[in-house]
Amino acid sequence: MDFIMQMEPDYGAEEKKAVMDYLDSGGFIMEFKKTRELEEAIAAYTGSKYCSIVQNGTISLFLALKAVEVGQDDEVIVPDYTMVATPNAAVLAGATPVFADVDQTLNLDPEKLEAAITKKTKAVIFVSINGRGGQLDKVKAICQARQLHLIEDAAQSLGSRFQGQHLGTYGVIGSLSFSVPKIITMGQGGALLTNDEKLYQKIRKLKDFGRPEGGADHYEEMGWNFKYTDLQSAFGLAQFAKLKGRVERKKEMWRLYQEGLKDVSRVKMIATDLTEVAPWFMEIFVPERDKLQEFLKDNNIGSRPIYPALHSQPVYHLAGSYPVSEKLSQEGLWLPSSTKLADDQIKYITAKIQEYYGQ
Numbered sequence: 001m002d003f004i005m006q007m008e009p010d011y012g013a014e015e016k017k018a019v020m021d022y023l024d025s026g027g028f029i030m031e032f033k034k035t036r037e038l039e040e041a042i043a044a045y046t047g048s049k050y051c052s053i054v055q056n057g058t059i060s061l062f063l064a065l066k067a068v069e070v071g072q073d074d075e076v077i078v079p080d081y082t083m084v085a086t087p088n089a090a091v092l093a094g095a096t097p098v099f100a101d102v103d104q105t106l107n108l109d110p111e112k113l114e115a116a117i118t119k120k121t122k123a124v125i126f127v128s129i130n131g132r133g134g135q136l137d138k139v140k141a142i143c144q145a146r147q148l149h150l151i152e153d154a155a156q157s158l159g160s161r162f163q164g165q166h167l168g169t170y171g172v173i174g175s176l177s178f179s180v181p182k183i184i185t186m187g188q189g190g191a192l193l194t195n196d197e198k199l200y201q202k203i204r205k206l207k208d209f210g211r212p213e214g215g216a217d218h219y220e221e222m223g224w225n226f227k228y229t230d231l232q233s234a235f236g237l238a239q240f241a242k243l244k245g246r247v248e249r250k251k252e253m254w255r256l257y258q259e260g261l262k263d264v265s266r267v268k269m270i271a272t273d274l275t276e277v278a279p280w281f282m283e284i285f286v287p288e289r290d291k292l293q294e295f296l297k298d299n300n301i302g303s304r305p306i307y308p309a310l311h312s313q314p315v316y317h318l319a320g321s322y323p324v325s326e327k328l329s330q331e332g333l334w335l336p337s338s339t340k341l342a343d344d345q346i347k348y349i350t351a352k353i354q355e356y357y358g359q
């Protein structure tokens with residue numbers, strides 16, 4: 001068996017044709033009609049009124065916070081288990097991220113969220129880890145009761161729903177990412193979803209130097225250049241055409257892993273409702289994870305430890321008790337998850353894990 005990567009992008013002739021056709025059309029490369037087309041496609045697919053595409057999913061979180069006027073002296077509550085971009089976006093906005101522990105689905109724990117609220121709290125970023133909505137309904141109710149802006153970091157959730165509604169559309173603003181490991185990718189990319197026209201117009205201004213209209217040099221507020229490119233959107237539209245098939249494939253892949261590992265008592269997977277969730281990465285939880293990772297590598301299988309508990313990372317270096325994120329982040333391992341994977345590769349991987357545990 002050739003080496004199986006933990007993740008790799010999935011693209012082919014359709015993306016190549018889309019890019020060549022775009023170049024043949026003499027387009028200006030910068031953000032214009034192709035980006036509008038992709039924004040409309042994503043808005044329609046997610047059921048969001050508006051979508052605005054930016055350069056990546058870190059900038060989209062930053063813009064979401066700026067749009068609701070989070071800044072200096074404000075606190076933003078984030079889960080202790082997430083990609084580091086979530087708290088870093090709060091820092092970029094001039095605010096202080098405050099970590100709260102997660103529940104057994106790796107999503108923000110509503111009780112821990114309540115306990116972390118102070119007079120300075122202005123916003124909460126709920127991260128739907130791996131496409132799961134966790135207790136988002138409770139988190140939303142707390143945000144409403146306490147008048148906090150709910151931002152959804154749905155970077156891992158394109159194609160996933162919670163209680164029938166697409167993730168990223170529960171908060172005032174939702175954020176998506178199109179980096180290489182995501183279900184569709186343009187190399188880099190991010191998007192903001194919102195139903196609020198005023199916020200949408202504000203986001204459009206903030207990403208274009210604070211101008212209400214491109215080309216007219218009149219600056220209404222502080223803004224930057226976070227615009228996208230039509231070249232990437234041409235590629236992205238070809239990726240988007242494959243999204244529905246990929247959602248099904250991700251669910252099928254999770255089922256295959258689940259089936260292959262169900263009798264291995266030391267391997268745990270988080271309960272995931274596949275009627276709603278298209279898992280982003282295939283994650284397992286095992287004791288002494290690093291030894292399993294080594295064994296898999298020796299058998300040509302790539303894997304990667306899941307994110308660390310962020311409060312303890314050198315960049316934040318905070319004390320505090322976050323037992324769930326600490327425990328799960330030490331046990332979690334991402335297995336190969338690209339939609340390019342074939343069934344027999346997944347069967348080989350699960351057979352090797354069975355062999356490792358002597359089953």
Ligand SMILES: Cc1ncc(COP(=O)(O)O)c(C=O)c1O
Nearest residue numbers: 056057058083085155177178179
């Ligand atoms: C939960 C989460 N938030 C934010 C990001 C950042 O997105 P980007 O890499 O597009 O900046 C990621 C990317 O992996 C993510 O998984």
